[in-house]
Amino acid sequence: xxxxxxxxxxxxxxxxxxxxxxxxxxxxxxxxxxxxxxxxxxxxxxxxxxxxxxxxxxxxxxxxxxxxxxxxxxxxxxxxxxxxxxxxxxxxxxxxxxxxxxxxxxxxxxxxxxxxxxxxxxxxxxxxxxxxxxx
Numbered sequence: 232x233x234x235x236x237x238x239x240x241x242x243x244x245x246x247x248x249x250x251x252x253x254x255x256x257x258x259x260x261x262x263x264x265x266x267x268x269x270x271x272x273x274x275x276x277x278x279x280x281x282x283x284x285x286x287x288x289x290x291x292x293x294x295x296x297x298x299x300x301x302x303x304x305x306x307x308x309x310x311x312x313x314x315x316x317x318x319x320x321x322x323x324x325x326x327x328x329x330x331x332x333x334x335x336x337x338x339x340x341x342x343x344x345x346x347x348x349x350x351x352x353x354x355x356x357x358x359x360x361x362x363x364x365x366x
Contacts, residue, residue: 239297242290243272250294258365260300264311264358265290266350280312280319280356284326285333287359292334295363302334304363308342311358315346323357 236249245263252261267275267283268290276282291308295301312319323344330336340361350358 237298239294241270241293241297243268243270251298253298253365260295260298260304260361260363260365262291262294262361262363264309264360265294266355266358274354277354278356280322281326281329283356284310284323284359285330287357288327288330288334288336291359291361292330292336295361298365300363300365302336302338302340304365305338305340305361306364307362308340309360310342310344311347311350311360312344313347313350313356315344326357 235253235255237251237253238244238249239251242250242265248263250263250265253259265287267286269275269286270293275286291305292302295304310323312323350356
């Protein structure tokens with residue numbers, strides 16, 4: 232099976248991996264976990280879970296757009312949240328709702344939420360990855 236790796240315009244260079252892989256045939260798309268970096272690699276929303284969730288969604292949207300997909304093509308999201316506690320759920324939902332309004336998203340794909348100890352840098356509070364399917 233052929234795989235095309237893409238670093239879409241608008242996402243920072245991750246160096247050791249591409250942000251998106253597309254497998255031909257079924258066109259299964261895997262978007263690497265996105266953190267709250269803007270296109271220049273600057274942190275968005277330091278200490279603000281809702282702002283970081285919103286930026287993660289923006290980055291997933293940018294990655295999907297870079298290969299001609301949208302959130303309507305997403306079949307699964309995986310959310311990794313640092314030091315997760317149920318009391319943080321309103322902030323998570325606020326970030327999702329802000330992102331949906333900002334991006335015009337109506338799709339609500341299945342998602343998994345995992346509480347984790349840490350991410351790549353201490354300032355990152357959340358990371359979101361996506362799997363999509365294209366015709």
